[in-house]
Amino acid sequence: MTDNMCMRTHSLKGLAAVLAAVFTLIFFSNPLPAFALGPQSTAPSAQADATPHPSDGPWWKHAVVYEIYPRSFQDSNGDGTGDLNGITDRLGYLESLGVDAIWIAPCYPSPQADFGYDISNYEAIDPQYGTMADFENLVAQAKKHNIRIIMDMVMNHTSDQHPWFKESESSRTNPKRDWYIWRDPKGYTADGKPIPPNNWISAFGGSAWQWDPKTKQFYYHEFLVQQPDLNWRNPDVEKAMFDVVRFWLDKGVAGFRLDAITNLFEDPKLRNEPYTGKIDAMGDREVKDIYTNNLPEVHVVMRKLRALVDSYPGDRVLIGETYLPSVQDLDNWYGGAAHNQLQLPMDMQVGFINKMDASLFRTRINQAETEINGNRPLFVFDNHDNPRSWDRYGDGVHNASIARVIASVLLTSNSAAMMYDGQEIGMVTTPPRTKAEVRDPAGIRGWPKYKGRDGERTPMQWSDTTDAGFSTAAKTWLPIPPSYRTVNVQSEENRPGSLLRWYKDLITLRANDPTMRDGDQVMINTSNPSVLAYVRKSVDGHPAIVVALNFTASPQTISLDAASAGVTGTNVSTVLTDAPSLERTGSLSNITLPPFASWIGRVQ
Ligand code: GLC
Numbered sequence: 001m002t003d004n005m006c007m008r009t010h011s012l013k014g015l016a017a018v019l020a021a022v023f024t025l026i027f028f029s030n031p032l033p034a035f036a037l038g039p040q041s042t043a044p045s046a047q048a049d050a051t052p053h054p055s056d057g058p059w060w061k062h063a064v065v066y067e068i069y070p071r072s073f074q075d076s077n078g079d080g081t082g083d084l085n086g087i088t089d090r091l092g093y094l095e096s097l098g099v100d101a102i103w104i105a106p107c108y109p110s111p112q113a114d115f116g117y118d119i120s121n122y123e124a125i126d127p128q129y130g131t132m133a134d135f136e137n138l139v140a141q142a143k144k145h146n147i148r149i150i151m152d153m154v155m156n157h158t159s160d161q162h163p164w165f166k167e168s169e170s171s172r173t174n175p176k177r178d179w180y181i182w183r184d185p186k187g188y189t190a191d192g193k194p195i196p197p198n199n200w201i202s203a204f205g206g207s208a209w210q211w212d213p214k215t216k217q218f219y220y221h222e223f224l225v226q227q228p229d230l231n232w233r234n235p236d237v238e239k240a241m242f243d244v245v246r247f248w249l250d251k252g253v254a255g256f257r258l259d260a261i262t263n264l265f266e267d268p269k270l271r272n273e274p275y276t277g278k279i280d281a282m283g284d285r286e287v288k289d290i291y292t293n294n295l296p297e298v299h300v301v302m303r304k305l306r307a308l309v310d311s312y313p314g315d316r317v318l319i320g321e322t323y324l325p326s327v328q329d330l331d332n333w334y335g336g337a338a339h340n341q342l343q344l345p346m347d348m349q350v351g352f353i354n355k356m357d358a359s360l361f362r363t364r365i366n367q368a369e370t371e372i373n374g375n376r377p378l379f380v381f382d383n384h385d386n387p388r389s390w391d392r393y394g395d396g397v398h399n400a401s402i403a404r405v406i407a408s409v410l411l412t413s414n415s416a417a418m419m420y421d422g423q424e425i426g427m428v429t430t431p432p433r434t435k436a437e438v439r440d441p442a443g444i445r446g447w448p449k450y451k452g453r454d455g456e457r458t459p460m461q462w463s464d465t466t467d468a469g470f471s472t473a474a475k476t477w478l479p480i481p482p483s484y485r486t487v488n489v490q491s492e493e494n495r496p497g498s499l500l501r502w503y504k505d506l507i508t509l510r511a512n513d514p515t516m517r518d519g520d521q522v523m524i525n526t527s528n529p530s531v532l533a534y535v536r537k538s539v540d541g542h543p544a545i546v547v548a549l550n551f552t553a554s555p556q557t558i559s560l561d562a563a564s565a566g567v568t569g570t571n572v573s574t575v576l577t578d579a580p581s582l583e584r585t586g587s588l589s590n591i592t593l594p595p596f597a598s599w600i601g602r603v604q
Contacts, residue, residue, distance in 0.1 A: 056514070056517055057518075058317075058343075059315055060100075060101075060317040060416060061376050061416060062510070062517050062518075063100040063101055063317075063417070064098060064100050064101075064417045064418075064507055065099070065100065065101045065103055065150065065319065065416065065417070065418045066097070066420075066421065067102070067105065067257075067383060067384065067419065068087060068103065068421050069384045069420075069421060069457055070082050070084065070086075070104055070105060070107050070116075071115060071116075071457070071477055071478075072421070072457055072458060072459045072460055072470070072477075072478065073086055073090065073421055073459075073460050074086025074087060074089055074090050074460065074462070075459075075467075075470055075473065075476070076088075076089055078471060078473050079128070079473060080473035080474075080476040081471075081476075081477045082129075082459070082460075082470070082471075083128070083129045083130050083134075084107060084130035084134040084135055085134050085137075087102070087104070087138055088137060088138045088141050091141055091142055091145045092145070094145065094147055095145040095147060096504070097424060097500075097503065097504060097507065098504060098508060098511055100146070100147065100148065101147060101148040101149070101150050101255075101317075102147060102149060103150040103151075103152065103319065103418075104150070104151065104152060105152050106119060106152045107125055107126055107130075108120075108121060108122055108124060108126060109121040109124050109126045109127075110126055111161050112126075113159070113226035113227070113441060114223060115439075115440070115457075116152075117152075117154055117223070117227065118157075118158070118159035118224065119158055119159055120159040120162045120163075121162070121163075122158075122241075122244040123244060123247050136251065139252050139253065148253075149254060150253065150255050150256060150257055150317070150319065151248050151255075151256050151257070152259055153244070153257065153258055153259060154259040155230070155241050155258065156230065156259065156260040156261065156264055157221065157223060157228055157230060158228065158230060160226045160227070160228055164176055164179055164240070165179075165180060165228050168180045168182075169212060169214070169215065171215060172215050172217070178231055178234050179234055179236065179237050180219050180228045180229065180230060181219060181228075181229050181230075181266065182217045182218070183197040183219075184216075184217055185197065185211075185216075185218060186198070194218070196208075196211075197218060197270050198272045198273075199272045199275075200266075200270075200272075200291070201286075201287060202221055202225075203222055203223055203442075204223055204442045205284060205442070205446065206284065206445075208220055208221055209221075210225045222260065222263045229266070232264050232301060233265070233268065238304070242305070242308055245305070245309070249309070249312045253316075254314070254316055254317060255316045255318055256318055257319045257320075257321065258318060258319065258320045258342070260321060262293050262294045262298065262320075262321075262322055262324070263292065264295075264297075264298045264301060265297040265298050266292050266295070267291035267295065270291075271291050273287035273288055273289060273290055273291050274287060274290070275287055276288055281446050282446050282449075282450065294324065294329065299332065299335070299341060302318075302341040303340050303341055305318065306318060307340075317343050317344060318344070319342065319343075319344045319345070319378065319418075320342045320346060321346060322342075322345040322348065324348065327349060327364075327368060327371045327372065328371070330347060331373055331375070333345035334373065334375040336373050337373045337374075339373070339374075343375075344378040344416055346418065347378055347380070349364045349367070349368065350368060351379055351380045351381040351382075351389075351410075352381075352392075356552070356596075358529055358530055358531060358532040358549075358551035358552075359529050361409065361532050361551070362526060362532055365413060365521070365523070369413075369414055369415075376415065376416055377414075377415035377416070378416045378418055379409070379410050379413060379416075379417055379418065380410075380418035380419075381406055381419075382419065382420035382422075383418075383420050383456075385453055385456070386453075386456060387429040388420075388427060388428060388456050389403070389423065390423075390426050390427065390428050390429070391428060393406055395553065397553070398553060398596045399426070401578065401595065401597065401598075402596050403426050403499050404499065404578050404596075405549045405550070405596055407424075407502055407503055407506055408547065408549055408600070409549065411507060411509075411510050412509075412516065412600060414518070414520065414536065417510075420456075421460050422458075422460055423503075424499065424500050425489055425492050425499055425500050426487055426499040427458070427460075427461060427483070427487060428481065428483050429455040430455050430458050430479075430482075431452075431455035432451060432454050432455070435447045437454075438451065438454060439452075439454050439477070439478060440453045440454050454478055458478045458481050459471065459478060459480055461480070461481070461483070461484040461489065463489065463491075464484060464485045464486075464488055464490070467480055468484035468488055469489075497578065505576055506576065509576060514540055514542045515537070515538055515539045515543060515544060515545050518539050519535075519537040519538060519539045519544065519545065520536070520537040521534050521537075522534060522537060522565035524546075524560060524561045524562055524564050525558060525560060530551055530554075530556045531549065531550055531551065531552075531556050531558050531593060532547075532548075532551055533546070533547065533548040533549070533558070533560055534565075535547075535565040535567050537567065538604075543569070543602040544562065544567040544569070544602070544603050545575065545600060545602055545603070546560055546562050546567070546572075546588065546600070546602075546603055547598075547599070548560055548598075548599045548600075548601075549597075549598050550593035550594070550596055550598075551596070553595045553596065554595060555593065555595060556592070556593045557590055557591065557592045557593075558590075558591055558592075558593065560588040567603050569603045570587070570603075571603065572585060572586050572588055572601050572603050573585075574599065574600070574601050575600045575602055576598070576600040577598060578598050579593065579597040579598075582597065582599045585599065585601060588601075588603065
């Protein structure tokens with residue numbers, strides 16, 4: 001995501017436009033490279049302290065949260081679609097990877113118009129994913145693997161098949177009428193067509209207003225027509241949704257990822273949004289979403305939600321899908337100095353820079369570390385809505401090395417970390433080849449300019465066997481990408497230098513080294529445009545750590561100025577590197593980093 005995309009000129013609208021450009025660039029100009037074998041990584045040498053650190057704050061502070069798109073993770077019953085028992089079957093893998101929690105994209109009953117983000121019952125499991133007993137078993141088994149479960153909570157909208165909406169649309173006088181956003185037409189055209197109340201557009205294309213001929217009013221939908229927005233100005237909506245939250249907290253989930261949460265409120269005056277002058281990927285006149293996104297009222301709800309979650313034991317967590325224009329906006333989502341809203345609104349400022357620009361990474365990481373009132377950043381590079389970081393950052397030649405640089409930023413920063421299934425093995429974005437193949441409604445509407453999100457939702461590649469070990473079905477819900485033969489868990493587990501091993505080494509390091517867990521992150525060599533370098537400062541006498549990442553395709557020789565961050569030791573040893581030439585680095589002076597190399601060292 002570029003700046004534009006982060007700002008979400010109009011939610012996924014902005015996203016769609018940028019993605020279209022990315023797709024064009026990647027899939028039409030450069031054929032994707034074969035998976036490159038990386039050089040050997042050095043396993044973490046001394047694990048400074050392998051015991052857990054109960055005193056260094058709540059679990060989520062250091063968490064690696066792993067997003068699972070349940071349709072695509074593991075199919076346990078051979079129907080071509082992933083399911084909950086499939087996730088349970090893979091808990092051993094998730095534990096070996098070192099993740100602390102899994103966020104499961106919606107698995108509630110749903111007509112699947114937006115693959116689960118259109119929920120028709122918030123307190124049950126969709127039969128295609130299993131049963132409530134399967135879910136409870138997953139929670140119990142996951143606990144044995146020290147893995148917590150985070151539910152995806154879609155509070156902005158329901159399915160149009162949800163009983164609440166069925167009631168609401170039944171008549172203007174139904175008690176639930178005001179649970180959604182119904183408005184009279186602005187007027188009628190000469191030929192009798194109702195005119196929508198204003199110019200608001202849907203993230204998935206077209207007017208955000210849908211006409212209901214029966215009751216002769218429009219309802220508002222930020223996303224699909226099948227996803228009517230709830231009216232959060234009605235206290236009954238809040239009460240009903242908070243009951244849903246309690247239902248899942250009572251089941252023992254560790255928290256929620258709050259979907260489209262910045263969209264909860266709309267301007268009650270329904271003012272038109274200003275046009276940007278551009279046409280977006282869906283063919284609509286783009287608007288700046290100042291009256292439908294990030295309205296201040298949402299923070300009142302977030303404070304109440306936090307109080308509710310905090311009333312439960314066990315440090316339950318609120319994670320937000322927060323595409324925001326600046327670090328100041330992000331800080332508001334924590335509740336600033338009061339720390340009373342979300343614990344972990346996602347920082348999209350760093351992960352979606354979308355170019356290997358060391359200076360921009362330095363600025364954005366530094367802002368996250370120093371300008372959010374001591375709150376904890378949550379960095380994220382991949383999810384089910386964006387082309388994979390492998391392609392967004394890859395240059396077509398050094399993708400594997402670049403992926404290791406990205407993993408290093410994600411996992412050696414003083415932050416919580418969010419990953420998406422397949423990221424750890426370098427899965428490539430595999431978009432549909434023809435419109436007929438497209439499953440994502442956004443892609444169907446946006447084709448061919450915007451091909452939708454199927455490309456990042458393809459089945460997890462476990463092995464080089466049938467259906468990549470994902471399923472035994474003759475046909476999987478999305479095709480298995482051809483890359484599965486080389487890019488898969490089984491082969492990478494066995495291959496020194498693989499991306500998977502790099503992820504595992506980094507996660508082990510960050511879990512066990514007190515400096516990596518809590519040391520302040522201070523940028524060094526700050527005028528270097530090619531190398532991103534920083535120090536993680538010593539904690540409790542444990543050695544400081546220096547990280548140096550070459551963001552360019554040329555070798556870079558650098559003398560790392562750790563002293564500028566107050567690190568004066570001269571005893572330097574390599575902890576992890578993907579460059580064999582750096583394995584014996586003994587000094588911070590004149591280090592030559594090969595193209596896109598990562599080096600992590602201890603200094604004392
Ligand atoms: C969020 C989800 C996306 C979904 C949308 C509507 O952006 O991540 O997948 O389509 O919300 O619920």
